[in-house]
Amino acid sequence: MTKIKVIFIEIIIALFVVLWFYTGLNKIVDYNNFKSQLGKSPFVEHFAALISWIIPIGEMLIGVMLVYRRTMLLGLHLSFALMLLFTGYVWMMLSYAYDLPCSCGGVLAQLSWEDHLWFNSAFVLLSVIAIIFKTNTSLIPKRKEVLS
Template structure:
């Protein structure tokens, strides 16, 4: 597969992922607030994080949609995936039993399965970032 096609597919995947998860969080904002309020790391920031996190996800999706900002969007996607993956790793290591504050289908995953999905997405984001650095198109 051509690098350009692979890069565009990865960008599209993250646009879909971030728009989907942000929308799911906003559609059930009270559950999202409740989950963040129970988090040992996020409980003190829950009231503004319920708006900030989905807004950042939408912003990153928009960056990925604009050719001139796609590189920044891919770097931002990688940063978000690193952050989300580390957070899930922390929860698993500390044995905190919390509901997932993610939206939609991700809400039904166990934390261990969520970590696996995030690790896969993290690898894909790293590949996208690497491809954008190599682009010759």
């Protein structure tokens, strides 16, 4: 594996770690607002109480998984799945909802719904690239060093 691929994987993982910890902690710190905004969403309003805990805890757990080599690939797969889910949710909101409450916190709350769609799509793509690169590195047998 080339050094460039390793660096690229590390950059993507660092971006996801920052994303998951930032968004997870932000949702917990501003829990009442997060839960309230979820309750206004036409697609998840009935599950807002449950989702308001599952999402931030899940985001931070995925962030932790990405830090450790043993769970990194699983963390990348879960990052892909969660970002794909979030992207689908944003697309559904843009396509079918009249009121667009934003349950994101911090800086991400400043993005428009269209910007969220692009942002999430970019992270879906980054996770796919990292999974492909990481999987290919795992399949390459390590060279045995010859002692002279």
